[in-house]
Amino acid sequence: MSTDNSDPIPVTVLSGSLGAGKTTTLNHVLNSDHELDAAVLVNDMGEVNVDADLVEQESDLTQEEKEVIEMSNGCICCRLRGDMLDEVGRLAETREFDYLLVESSGISEPIPVAQTFAQGFEDASFDPTGVYELDTMVSVVDAHSFWQGFESGQVLTDDDLEPDDNRVPEEVLMDQIEFCDVLLLNKCDLVPDDELDEIEAVIETLQPQAEIIRTEHGEVAPEQILGTGRFDFEQVSQSAGWKQELQHGHHHDAAAEEHGVSSFVYERRRPFHPERIARTLAELPDSVIRAKGFFWSAGREDVSMGLDKAGQSVRAGPKGQWIATLPEPQQQRYFAARPQIKEEWDDQWGDRGIELVFIGRDVDEEQLVERLDECLLSDAEMDEDWSNYVDPFAPDLQEELALADQ
Numbered sequence: 001m002s003t004d005n006s007d008p009i010p011v012t013v014l015s016g017s018l019g020a021g022k023t024t025t026l027n028h029v030l031n032s033d034h035e036l037d038a039a040v041l042v043n044d045m046g047e048v049n050v051d052a053d054l055v056e057q058e059s060d061l062t063q064e065e066k067e068v069i070e071m072s073n074g075c076i077c078c079r080l081r082g083d084m085l086d087e088v089g090r091l092a093e094t095r096e097f098d099y100l101l102v103e104s105s106g107i108s109e110p111i112p113v114a115q116t117f118a119q120g121f122e123d124a125s126f127d128p129t130g131v132y133e134l135d136t137m138v139s140v141v142d143a144h145s146f147w148q149g150f151e152s153g154q155v156l157t158d159d160d161l162e163p164d165d166n167r168v169p170e171e172v173l174m175d176q177i178e179f180c181d182v183l184l185l186n187k188c189d190l191v192p193d194d195e196l197d198e199i200e201a202v203i204e205t206l207q208p209q210a211e212i213i214r215t216e217h218g219e220v221a222p223e224q225i226l227g228t229g230r231f232d233f234e235q236v237s238q239s240a241g242w243k244q245e246l247q248h249g250h251h252h253d254a255a256a257e258e259h260g261v262s263s264f265v266y267e268r269r270r271p272f273h274p275e276r277i278a279r280t281l282a283e284l285p286d287s288v289i290r291a292k293g294f295f296w297s298a299g300r301e302d303v304s305m306g307l308d309k310a311g312q313s314v315r316a317g318p319k320g321q322w323i324a325t326l327p328e329p330q331q332q333r334y335f336a337a338r339p340q341i342k343e344e345w346d347d348q349w350g351d352r353g354i355e356l357v358f359i360g361r362d363v364d365e366e367q368l369v370e371r372l373d374e375c376l377l378s379d380a381e382m383d384e385d386w387s388n389y390v391d392p393f394a395p396d397l398q399e400e401l402a403l404a405d406q
């Protein structure tokens with residue numbers, strides 16, 4: 001069976017940390033669905049592409065039925081975005097197959113891969129839109145090393161990533177959890193059930209919309225990750241728990257609460273004292289797994305500061321603009337689109353304020369709120385000249401938050 005030439009070829013992308021079980025899952029699916037006429041694109045960081053050999057060896061499918069394209073020495077999401085499109089373009093022209101499976105390497109990030117398929121890539125010779133259609137974004141998460149995954153504290157080396165990209169493994173893991181349609185919690189054979197329940201409660205809070213499937217040795221039914229039709233760029237971009245919480249308010253999840261997993265929004269219309277909040281953010285308790293949002297730092301009325309905490313990694317710094325600093329016509333457009341902004345407008349400060357989401361396990365919410373409140377300017381400080389305050393934040397979010405005396 002092969003697809004009609006005019007139908008777009010569905011694509012499933014598997015992301016996941018190194019060793020999470022992507023290849024194992026891929027082999028399981030290829031071996032259990034013999035009707036499937038799939039091309040497999042494997043992107044691996046190593047010089048020798050072991051994964052492609054594995055896929056070839058273990059699958060009964062003949063070379064004619066299945067094409068394995070190896071791509072080495074780079075990460076799909078950056079250097080090889082163009083190369084990946086060249087390959088899938090060549091595949092689309094010369095081979096007939098029903099389905100494209102992409103295994104992206106351990107540190108590659110799911111969002112750029114999805115963007116490449118959904119929107120193409122400016123410098124590439126091949127435009128995938130209309131030829132390919134992203135069907136399902138799958139993230140394979142290693143249950144056995146789940147907690148360590150948020151504690152790496154490592155910095156990826158220059159060899160792993162583009163020079164302007166200095167993200168740490170827990171941030172990439174967070175993207176994999178937050179940006180997927182189906183999440184395979186793999187290696188469940190190595191973890192006791194009560195701990196799996198706990199891990200699942202955390203994942204559900206970080207990512208309330210994906211389907212979570214527990215697996216052992218990647219044993220998933222092919223139809224759970226192929227031809228699901230679940231992918232929708234807009235929807236998945238909005239699916240992260242912190243975004244849902246900011247946009248739609250708090251949602252009670254009994255299962256999560258039973259396991260001590262909670263989330264809340266901290267919202268104030270007053271600036272933080274820059275040094276106090278920098279210290280507090282740098283010292284957030286380990287129980288806070290995820291924090292995200294924006295805040296107003298006194299003395300920096302020109303920009304909104306962003307906060308992005310994933311596991312041990314914390315970034316805070318200038319992120320965006322306040323609507324209050326935009327030219328009048330642009331402000332009017334915001335008011336028209338979101339009347340709530342106008343309703344909450346402050347005569348003096350406009351939309352400046354604080355909105356931070358915290359997600360964690362066994363977080364002492366009361367204590368954290370108290371600590372954050374202490375970082376707000378006092379009434380006396382509100383009348384001070386804020387321009388004398390020291391700004392401890394880096395000029396952008398490229399650097400992790402670190403305090404000089406720590």
Ligand SMILES: Nc1nc2c(ncn2[C@@H]2O[C@H](COP(=O)(O)OP(=O)(O)OP(=O)(O)O)[C@@H](O)[C@H]2O)c(=O)[nH]1
Nearest residue numbers: 017018019020021022023024106186187216217218
């Ligand atoms: N115990 C156990 N081992 C597993 C499971 N799934 C995979 N493994 C083993 O974990 C190791 C890594 O699995 P792979 O499928 O190669 O992982 P990967 O995500 O493709 O790894 P990279 O391609 O290196 O990023 C292999 O030795 C697998 O046999 C599982 O569910 N349980």
